[in-house]
Amino acid sequence: SQTIHQWPATLVQPVGSPLSLECTVEGTSNPNLYWYRQAAGRGLQLLFYSVGIGQISSEVPQNLSASRPQDRQFILSSKKLLLSDSGFYLCAGRGRAYEQYFGPGTRLTVT
Amino acid sequence: EDQVTQSPEALRLQEGESSSLNCSYTVSGLRGLFWYRQDPGKGPEFLFTLYSAGEEKEKERLKATLTKKESFLHITAPKPEDSATYLCAVIISSGSARQLTFGSGTQLTVLP
Numbered sequence: 001s002q003t004i005h006q007w008p009a010t011l012v013q014p015v016g017s018p019l020s021l022e023c024t025v026e027g028t029s030n031p032n033l034y035w036y037r038q039a040a041g042r043g044l045q046l047l048f049y050s051v052g053i054g055q056i057s058s059e060v061p062q063n064l065s066a067s068r069p070q071d072r073q074f075i076l077s078s079k080k081l082l083l084s085d086s087g088f089y090l091c092a093g094r095g096r097a098y099e100q101y102f103g104p105g106t107r108l109t110v111t
Numbered sequence: 112e113d114q115v116t117q118s119p120e121a122l123r124l125q126e127g128e129s130s131s132l133n134c135s136y137t138v139s140g141l142r143g144l145f146w147y148r149q150d151p152g153k154g155p156e157f158l159f160t161l162y163s164a165g166e167e168k169e170k171e172r173l174k175a176t177l178t179k180k181e182s183f184l185h186i187t188a189p190k191p192e193d194s195a196t197y198l199c200a201v202i203i204s205s206g207s208a209r210q211l212t213f214g215s216g217t218q219l220t221v222l223p
Contacts, residue, residue, distance in 0.1 A: 004154075043198065043213040059210075090154050098143050098202050100211055102154035
């Protein structure tokens with residue numbers, strides 16, 4: 001099965017600062033990749049997904065953007081963070097039978 | 112609108128006290144139902160996939176079952192290390208990237 005790497009693990013950023021979270025995938029090629037946000041005690045909200053290099057679909061209009069510059073790299077960005085962007089961000093890759101494998105997550109706190 | 116509802120929101124069990132978690136869904140064209148385990152501060156860990164009513168999957172003390180409207184995660188003789196949040200998700204037949212729709216999870220605490 002594939003392995004999803006994410007960094008950083010924890011991030012504290014001031015309001016109005018930029019953001020870049022990186023996700024890389026190991027053990028598969030041309031995977032579907034996903035960015036989720038999880039609020040405390042809540043389920044996972046799909047933010048973006050990508051079926052290939054340069055192909056990004058947005059599920060929720062917001063202050064964030066995503067890019068896929070390489071086959072196994074998926075980046076989540078923001079030009080100016082808002083307080084409401086705080087949360088737990090998860091990257092996932094699709095397995096062979098539609099299951100998804102998740103990375104360890106990034107805890108983002110916007111102050 | 113496709114929905115996934117998990118119950119209860121939280122469950123506290125004594126070690127060895129078996130119970131079940133519920134995941135009910137209202138989707139059309141179900142292609143699969145997935146169970147995940149999530150420990151605090153970590154990403155969800157994939158447990159099972161169920162595809163059709165009547166199917167069952169087992170792993171150690173966990174057994175997942177599926178009907179046409181819901182899935183159960185049965186936990187037999189749980190241990191404290193089974194404490195975690197359990198998430199279910201469904202995938203429907205439409206959608207180009209086969210997105211998963213997640214429930215809000217059941218937070219399980221097993222007391223020694």
